[in-house]
Amino acid sequence: xxxxxxxxxxxxxxxxxxxxxxxxxxxxxxxxxxxxxxxxxxxxxxxxxxxxxxxxxxxxxxxxxxxxxxxxxxxxxxxxxxxxxxxxxxxxxxxxxxxxxxxxxxxxxxxxxxxxxxxxxxxxxxxxxxxxxxxxxxxxxxxxxxxxxxxxxxxxxxxxxxxxxxxxxxxxxxxxxxxxxxxxxxxxxxxxxxxxxxxxxxx
Amino acid sequence: xxxxxxxxxxxxxxxxxxxxxxxxxxxxxxxxxxxxxxxxxxxxxxxxxxxxxxxxxxxxxxxxxxx
Numbered sequence: 001x002x003x004x005x006x007x008x009x010x011x012x013x014x015x016x017x018x019x020x021x022x023x024x025x026x027x028x029x030x031x032x033x034x035x036x037x038x039x040x041x042x043x044x045x046x047x048x049x050x051x052x053x054x055x056x057x058x059x060x061x062x063x064x065x066x067x068x069x070x071x072x073x074x075x076x077x078x079x080x081x082x083x084x085x086x087x088x089x090x091x092x093x094x095x096x097x098x099x100x101x102x103x104x105x106x107x108x109x110x111x112x113x114x115x116x117x118x119x120x121x122x123x124x125x126x127x128x129x130x131x132x133x134x135x136x137x138x139x140x141x142x143x144x145x146x147x148x149x150x151x152x153x154x155x156x157x158x159x160x161x162x163x164x165x166x167x168x169x170x171x172x173x174x175x176x177x178x179x180x181x182x183x184x185x186x187x188x189x190x191x192x193x194x195x196x197x198x199x200x201x202x203x
Numbered sequence: 204x205x206x207x208x209x210x211x212x213x214x215x216x217x218x219x220x221x222x223x224x225x226x227x228x229x230x231x232x233x234x235x236x237x238x239x240x241x242x243x244x245x246x247x248x249x250x251x252x253x254x255x256x257x258x259x260x261x262x263x264x265x266x267x268x269x270x
Contacts, residue, residue: 045226045230048204048223048226049223049227051204051205051206052204101244104244104248105240105243105244105248106240106244107237107240107241108240108241108242108243108244108245109240109244111241111244112244112245112247127245130241130244130245131245133241134238134241134242134245134259137234137235137237137238137241137259138238138262138263138266140230140234141230141231141234141235141238141263141267142263142266142267142270144227144228144230144231144234145227145231145263145264145267146267146270147223147227148224148227148228148231149267150204151204151220151221151223151224151227152220152221152224154204154205154207154208154216154217154220155217155218155220155221155224156213156214156217157213159217165268168264168267168268169264169268171224171227171228171231172231172260172261172263172264174228175228175229175231175232175235175260176232176235176256176257176260178228178232179232179235179236179239179256179260180253180256180257182232182236183236183239183252183253183256184252186233186236186237186240189232189233189236190233190236190237193229193233197226197229200222200226
C-alpha cells in the first residue's frame with residue numbers, strides 16, 4: 001500500500017501548507033494528551049485480536065522477534081499514515097475547493113481533490129489510486145469480522161453451537177446499520193470510539 | 204480469546220470475549236465508513252453514501268465468510 005500512499009502524497013504535496021503552531025499552554029497540552037490517548041486506543045486494539053492470528057506463527061518463535069514484528073509494524077504504519085492524514089488536512093485552510101471537497105465527502109473528498117488540476121490523464125490515474133485505497137480497507141475490516149465470529153463463539157458454551165457464519169452475518173447487520181445511521185458524523189464517531197477503546201484496553 | 208479463560212475463568216472470559224465482539228463491530232463500522240467515504244468521493248458523489256457503505260460491507264462479509 002505504501003506506493004499508493006506515496007503517490008497520493010506526491011499529488012497532494014503541491015497544496016499542503018506549513019501551518020504555524022498555535023500558542024502552547026495547558027489547553028494544548030490537554031489536547032495533545034487526549035490525542036495520544038486516541039492513538040494508543042488505535043494501536044492497542046491489536047492486542048486481543050493478535051491471539052487469533054499469531055497461532056499461525058511457529059510456537060518456538062522468540063518473544064523478542066515477535067515483539068519487534070508487532071511493534072515496528074504497528075508503529076511504522078501508524079506514524080506514516082497519520083502523518084499523511086495530518087498533511088492532507090493542511091490543504092484545507094485558505095483553499096475553498098478543498099474545503100468544499102472535505103465538506104461533501106470528508107477525507108475521501110480531499111483525496112479526490114488532490115488529483116484535480118493535473119489534467120485528465122492524472123485525474124483518471126487518481127481514480128485508480130483511490131480505488132486501490134478503497135480496496136485497502138478490506139485488509140483492516142476482514143480481520144475484525146473474522147475475529148468477531150471467533151470471539152462470539154467464546155462467549156459461552158451455547159455460542160459455540162451456532163456456526164460462525166451466522167455470527168459474522170449478525171455482526172455485519174449491526175455494523176452496517178450503525179455505519180449507515182452515523183454516516184454523516186464519521187470524525188466524531190471515530191474519536192469517541194477510540195477514546196472508549198483506550199479506556200477499556202488500558203484498564 | 205480462548206486464552207482469556209486462563210486468567211478470568213469461563214464466565215468472566217465470556218464477558219471479555221463479548222466486549223471484544225463489540226470492539227470488532229465498532230472497528231468494522233469505522234473502517235467501513237472510512238472506505239465508503241473514499242468510495243463516495245471516487246464516484247464523484249453520484250452514488251449515495253449509504254449505498255457505498257452497503258456495497259463495501261457486503262463485499263467484506265463475503266470475503267470474511269470465505270476465510
